[in-house]
Amino acid sequence: MRWAPAILLVAVGAGWVGQGWTAYYRPDRVAQAELLDQLAGRLEPGDELAYLPAWELGWAIELERRFSAHARRLGLLDLLRPAARIWVISSPDAPPVPAALGVPQEALVVGRIKAERYGFGAGVLPRVEAWQQGRCRLSAKRTSCATDAGQVRRGELVFDGRFAQGHKLTLKDDVALELRWTPPAAGQLIGGIGHTDHGARHGRSPVQVTLSQAGKELGRWTLQPTTGLRPVAVEVVGGSPLTLTFRCAKAERNEAVFSFGFAP
Amino acid sequence: VSARRWGLLVGAVYVAILLATSAGVGITRDEGYYFHAARDYIGWFEQAASGEGSTFSKPVIDRFWSYNPEHPVLMKTAFALSERLFHDTLRLLGEVDAYRLPGMLMGGLCLALMVVLGAHLWSLPVGLLGALLLGVQPRFFYHAHLACFDTAITALWLATVTAYVLRKQRFGHLRLGLVFGLAIATKHNALFLPIVFMLHWMWVERAALFVGLWPRPGRGASGFHLPPIPWWVFAMGLIGPLVFLAHWPYLWPDPIARWASYWGFHLHHEHYPVRYFGTGLWEPPFPLAFPWVMWGVTIPVATLICALAGVATALRQVGRELWWGEAVRPDASSLLLLNLAIPVLLIGMPEVPIFGGTKHWMNALPFLTLFAAQFAWVAACRCSGRGAVRLGLAAALVLPGAISCLRHHPHGIGSYNSLVGGVRGAASAGFERQFWGGGSAALLALVNERAEPRAKVFFDRTNREAFDTYQATGMLRGDLRFSPRPSGADWAFAFHQPDSDWVLVDLRQRMDLVAGVAIEGVPVVSLFSGRR
Numbered sequence A: 001m002r003w004a005p006a007i008l009l010v011a012v013g014a015g016w017v018g019q020g021w022t023a024y025y026r027p028d029r030v031a032q033a034e035l036l037d038q039l040a041g042r043l044e045p046g047d048e049l050a051y052l053p054a055w056e057l058g059w060a061i062e063l064e065r066r067f068s069a070h071a072r073r074l075g076l077l078d079l080l081r082p083a084a085r086i087w088v089i090s091s092p093d094a095p096p097v098p099a100a101l102g103v104p105q106e107a108l109v110v111g112r113i114k115a116e117r118y119g120f121g122a123g124v125l126p127r128v129e130a131w132q133q134g135r136c137r138l139s140a141k142r143t144s145c146a147t148d149a150g151q152v153r154r155g156e157l158v159f160d161g162r163f164a165q166g167h168k169l170t171l172k173d174d175v176a177l178e179l180r181w182t183p184p185a186a187g188q189l190i191g192g193i194g195h196t197d198h199g200a201r202h203g204r205s206p207v208q209v210t211l212s213q214a215g216k217e218l219g220r221w222t223l224q225p226t227t228g229l230r231p232v233a234v235e236v237v238g239g240s241p242l243t244l245t246f247r248c249a250k251a252e253r254n255e256a257v258f259s260f261g262f263a264p
Numbered sequence B: 001v002s003a004r005r006w007g008l009l010v011g012a013v014y015v016a017i018l019l020a021t022s023a024g025v026g027i028t029r030d031e032g033y034y035f036h037a038a039r040d041y042i043g044w045f046e047q048a049a050s051g052e053g054s055t056f057s058k059p060v061i062d063r064f065w066s067y068n069p070e071h072p073v074l075m076k077t078a079f080a081l082s083e084r085l086f087h088d089t090l091r092l093l094g095e096v097d098a099y100r101l102p103g104m105l106m107g108g109l110c111l112a113l114m115v116v117l118g119a120h121l122w123s124l125p126v127g128l129l130g131a132l133l134l135g136v137q138p139r140f141f142y143h144a145h146l147a148c149f150d151t152a153i154t155a156l157w158l159a160t161v162t163a164y165v166l167r168k169q170r171f172g173h174l175r176l177g178l179v180f181g182l183a184i185a186t187k188h189n190a191l192f193l194p195i196v197f198m199l200h201w202m203w204v205e206r207a208a209l210f211v212g213l214w215p216r217p218g219r220g221a222s223g224f225h226l227p228p229i230p231w232w233v234f235a236m237g238l239i240g241p242l243v244f245l246a247h248w249p250y251l252w253p254d255p256i257a258r259w260a261s262y263w264g265f266h267l268h269h270e271h272y273p274v275r276y277f278g279t280g281l282w283e284p285p286f287p288l289a290f291p292w293v294m295w296g297v298t299i300p301v302a303t304l305i306c307a308l309a310g311v312a313t314a315l316r317q318v319g320r321e322l323w324w325g326e327a328v329r330p331d332a333s334s335l336l337l338l339n340l341a342i343p344v345l346l347i348g349m350p351e352v353p354i355f356g357g358t359k360h361w362m363n364a365l366p367f368l369t370l371f372a373a374q375f376a377w378v379a380a381c382r383c384s385g386r387g388a389v390r391l392g393l394a395a396a397l398v399l400p401g402a403i404s405c406l407r408h409h410p411h412g413i414g415s416y417n418s419l420v421g422g423v424r425g426a427a428s429a430g431f432e433r434q435f436w437g438g439g440s441a442a443l444l445a446l447v448n449e450r451a452e453p454r455a456k457v458f459f460d461r462t463n464r465e466a467f468d469t470y471q472a473t474g475m476l477r478g479d480l481r482f483s484p485r486p487s488g489a490d491w492a493f494a495f496h497q498p499d500s501d502w503v504l505v506d507l508r509q510r511m512d513l514v515a516g517v518a519i520e521g522v523p524v525v526s527l528f529s530g531r532r
Helices: A004-024 A030-041 A057-068 A078-079 A198-201 B003-020 B029-050 B058-065 B074-089 B095-121 B124-135 B138-143 B150-167 B172-184 B188-204 B206-210 B232-246 B255-267 B288-297 B301-324 B332-348 B359-383 B387-408 B422-429 B437-452 B464-472 B498-510
Strands: A049-054 A085-091 A108-109 A113-116 A144-147 A150-158 A163-171 A177-181 A187-195 A206-215 A214-223 A228-236 A241-248 A256-263 B275-276 B279-281 B454-456 B479-481 B492-495 B512-519 B524-531
Touching: A004 B301, A004 B359, A004 B387, A004 B422, A030 A057, A030 A085, A030 B359, A049 A057, A049 A078, A057 B512, A057 B524, A078 A163, A078 A228, A078 A256, A113 B275, A150 B498, A163 A187, A163 A241, A163 B150, A177 B279, A177 B387, A187 A198, A187 A206, A198 B279, A198 B301, A214 A228, A241 A256, A241 B301, A256 B124, B003 B095, B003 B124, B029 B058, B029 B074, B029 B095, B029 B464, B029 B492, B074 B095, B074 B524, B095 B124, B095 B138, B095 B150, B095 B172, B095 B359, B095 B464, B095 B492, B124 B138, B124 B288, B124 B359, B124 B387, B138 B150, B138 B359, B138 B387, B150 B172, B150 B188, B150 B332, B150 B359, B172 B188, B172 B232, B188 B206, B188 B232, B188 B255, B188 B332, B288 B332, B301 B359, B359 B387, B422 B524, B437 B464, B437 B492, B437 B512, B492 B498
Parallel strands: A049 A085, B454 B479, B454 B492
Antiparallel strands: A085 A113, A108 A113, A144 A150, A150 A163, A163 A256, A177 A241, A187 A228, A187 A256, A206 A214, A206 A241, B275 B279, B492 B524, B512 B524
């Protein structure tokens, strides 16, 4: 008990420091409003928007209210894909922006919050959507295809409270599901592959993924059934179809997913 | 002033605070069921009072008591009688507050018992400090508002332990048996109390129990010796079940089969998902450390540090007692340690359901808090001989918790401490924010104002029973319709919890986000409207 007074003082100090520390990160509504006013003057048609941490409700509501015409990314996993122009709003306790977005080209700072503009410029496809399964091709209207090898669906992917736009697969035991897409030019296929939380819970065996082009294997991955997206960036050539193949020995309810964009 | 009077004062003030702050606390899923049960059960008393028909016949009992047979009815009956008295008859409280009053009284009882037990074991300041440290824990504060069983079983578990400690008083064993009966009439957790007391008895009687296992020359003893069976075994074993049987008319027509059905429900309870470090835990085996970690990130840090120091001190005492035969306080440390550990270890078993945040082992919280208070007060006394300094230190220890209660109210169900970075840090670390459907209450006014006549509303985790109560109490417009599915709804809530991720995804595709409820920016529930 010799140390008791010191421990008590540490406890009291920790209690108050903790209050101050957590209070520091509370949303600053005035700064938020000012930042959005400034952002309104800088936004260009087609700019995407994102905010971090991705769960921050105030941004979700305000962006929907003020900038509903601009597409929104759903968080860190959704920022693995490249962008032509994207503004990422960050609270002081936000995680770092994924390296896939490159370096910020412009920044607005109000108080403890900031909005940074990233992007690779024209020619970027934020979402590669037109994957073809057999004779079925996904499009803006067509969101799913199914063959004897399984099914592919486009939409929001769920990773235990984290979200991303992408494609979800329903595989069959030891049957390869092949998807094809032709890059318009030489560049990089950038994004992620992985499992939804549902797929990770129910999957028991790994999914083998290969990416090839013109008979050359560009990448091979083994996805253990764990939740999330593994970042992927692969150099591809233009005009030649890419083939993305998924195979799982025991598919069960193993929801493999991918989320890709293209940067020339 | 005696500890009992101080306890009464502290408890009464706490109940007043709970009543004054209950308005924003939304109706939880279980409260919806218990309100329904209360409305059913009160009918039986009305029939008994009217003298019409056979009140004790099986058809009549089944008619009034068959709803929600998975829980005993002490608290539900108290909710019913409170509503009838304080709302219907006296018009002193609103309907929801009247239902909730017995739960709040249990919160007050908890604090009062902390004062009494702390004063008995150590000193009045320890009891008072323990009561305050418990009362300002945001999750306890939240649950103490509700017409549910978790605060009640915490109070009655503590009451049974207090009665056990004071059992040598006049009629002490009779009181112990009665209080234990009330505890098992509140929630099934109490059935583990005899195990706690048995382990404590084995600890206290270890010399007599195991004397033969370590024979010494001249002692003559060998083998296992059973000391006299203590009186509390008979008191709890006989009076407890009688109280339990007497309080629950549903059991009377077929006591064994219906008790077995009740117990079977809890032995095979379904699992609900919990988000823990970013992963949804849906099915066992669950992590052994789950309840300890959850305590670590939800109890106010100052209390937690003192509790750890207090527990370490108690373990050291117990160790010295075992090793050196020193008996500083033969009963207190070991009894409190057992009451702290057993409920947590039970929840920590890999197959036991872990849903419900921290409420399912809240009955261990008073004991952890008592250790914190005992340590803190001794430390404060060592810091200074001046009463003002000691009081200042005690206040500095209590206030951060109180501030957290203020900051997170009425969503204390999702409160986290600064070890994990508060509620925002917990959201980033992937912890659960709520699970009980109460979060929608704050948005009812908006729906009332903006929804079209007879609009259909999807309430997600807020259940039909809560919806009905909101309408019956005027909190929600009577013309609005309950939609069991998001498809077809004009307005829709989405709770931010593992089993509602799909709702959020679905609604984002089809409707506009119009509002939300958040704790310091962390969403609890989102509200969508309009069909695209």
